Amino acid sequence: MTSTANQQIRRIKLERLRAGATPRALEICSGAGGLSLGLKTAGFELTAHIEIDPEAAKSYALNFGAGRAADDAWMLPRDMEACSPQGLVTDLGFETSAGESFDLVAAGLPCQAFARIGRSKLRSVAGEEDAFQKDPRASLYRRFLKFVDDTQPLIILIENVPDILNFGGHNVPEEICETLELVGYRTGYTILNASHFGVPQVRERLFIVALADVLGAEPEFPEPTHFLELPRGYEGSRRVALKHVDRKSGRFHEIHDPARTLPEATGTRDALDDLPVIVEHRTDPAVIRRRKVSDVLEYRTLKNGISAYAQQMRSWPCFEAPFGANGHMVRLTPRDFPIFAKMKHGADYPQARKLAEQLFNETLAQRGLSQRHSNSATYRGLRAEMVPPYDPEKFPNKWWKLDPLKPSRTLTAHMGKDTYSHIHYDSQQARTVSVREAARLQSFPDGFNFAGAMNAAFRQIGNAVPPLLGLAVAKTLHRQLTTSSAGAKEADGLYAA
Template identity: 60%
Template structure:
């Protein structure tokens, strides 16, 4: 028989009495998962975020439990150096820390787990095993210490699918083993955001745990939309699943879309009512002065899409707004005409060819006396004003032009450094996407504000859990927590003292 802390059983009784679940989120970022949990009826009681700009964004959009704790609420924190008891005290929560939180959630940093992150770490540190030695790869162990201190009745972890193969080690299985020893039922699976109303094909691993006393395994949300994943996503999924044990694993079969569901939300449905942006090439001085906080009116658009309506009127964040912020884009004059001429769904080899065509056309327009000799220094200099320097054989996916009839490809934190991975489909705008368009593709509502300048905003968006996907997970979890328990013998134990992580 399991020996479970009495405080967890008391929390479950509280939830069955109709009270809202209360959450502590670690590695919250700017608040993507928090938006989903909040919309599902979960009270956001505390959060921890290391990045100061992301923490500032969180404070801009979510209220602290006590108005006099605003400074502590907005403070950036290191989850290793912090402990839940001190955090609770700083934001004004009285009493034992294990009494406060019903749900513990975390979007743990993925840099050491993601294949692209591993490659970068190897390159920067000149060490093939750098990803294994990265401190961020051990944060799941710190998360388990928070579980011990907080004694939640439910847990959510989000990460990239590559966490299933961390140098041959399936990290979610290890986490499950530890949580089972603590008295939880645990399952993990892969979910793609496009199946849950997000206009983006974003594959992520979710691990969910619930208190053992409930007597059943946690479940996952069923898809609300139908989508066909491109071969690259299917291949990555298959590769990840190879590292799930054939027997005895805690892997939950990936939820499948049933016939009759509406198709996935497309890029055009998601973005068409947002402002047309041409200042980057028509009046670049205006674009250089524009801030991410500056508001522009919506574009005139007949037949507003249901997705756009949701982004304008998100539950709890539906203040009346006549326009949106975040209409800043990169100013890259060399590539504007290449963007315009690229075909939808075109990648870097296609862009490279288009740029060469533009260069050749320009050469043809010059008088004979003006044409530089082939491969001369002048010729190479002129070519560089049209053609990007990257080898198309080495960087086939460096650029991509959005397909308006499909969901977007995955947005990443690397957009903070360049946004060529998401070029706007509209040839008349000839640009990469704006901050607000990235936010829409990630399902952030239009009223959501981002602290910092353009690069920081892109990074926050790319790092975030899509709020609509977070909502689906949170709603399913809340339903499980108030389900009638399946009878199972348990022995309760009392915690002797307020738990505090060392």
């Protein structure tokens, strides 16, 4: 049951909002700020955040810390396990207590232990089948619930991968919801796909929403705005994730399929075509080596004008970039440029490997060599220069070339080490995507800046909640909060007993 003191804290917050105050948000594990951007744009004040990665925290400060000194406590990285809510508000110089300071508490908790690809890596490293269940990151949601108890928000928002629904046979969101309901929240969770909300990327994410009883409202989730029939692989992943969902509990909200009458999902050409052509990696690699993530290049002028999506990325409020953008760094991998150029749209690593073998055999013939010379140093050296060493059967999805008419596959934090999962659709450019192109595929506006070098920027982008998806969720929450605030007197009457 909710204590009388906690009910009173929530009612006071609701009265404050009814008087016209802006709802205040605390985001835990904020990353560079993809979800925060959605919250800010929807009308929430970014009062505080917690992020352990120094480079991501610096990106957050770059984009949301206007007017603050570089050493301001608000700008610094923090570890949620070493940080208490009261310690946070004290460090930030708030005049309010932790329980008074925040109306919404959100978290994009680390997903490595929950995601199936992360589980496999943990098994490999630890040599144990259940290593993912022992990963300390898997229990951070319990630490998050402690933050909720100390801050008494009106709204709770959690984002993670769908595999958190089937964590070794355990439905973690169901546990979280059960716990929150015991302390006076109405809860719900569902899966949303970023491509259904205008993001040029097929990205499945699990969202949990909890609304304080004092609001007198049930959790809602945004309706899709764009149509895409998901690839078969995503449907299979959904089935695995939903295996342990108990429909009878009423907490799981059935996934809303988009209507075919909606606008088509944003394709990668509409997302990227106005960005600068990058060919220096082949013509003059020194240019790329000298280029910094912060260097700005002008947009392309397109004969038929730019897409609505590109215009949106150029003109996002407070993040406008009307003349050009930064982030035009790409990986220098000369062995593979000829392969990229010949790959078909939508092709993956097995096709790329076949192309590499063909190019290698053609070069052998030109040099008067054949398989008879396979033990020679010349043959082996040439093969190493032209053919990737990965086994196609073990790495079927290691490479992938964007289809210009379809959304991209999911971007991951692994892009910080390897961008071969996103090869540019333009064969003339023959490369993997740039930092800014990855940001566009994630729906970060062009005026959003990333701290650190190329690898750090890719990692931050891959880890982020797509801002457009975050905005869709945040707008729904803001509407519910505004509606509930307007009826605060009625709510007080209901929960005063």
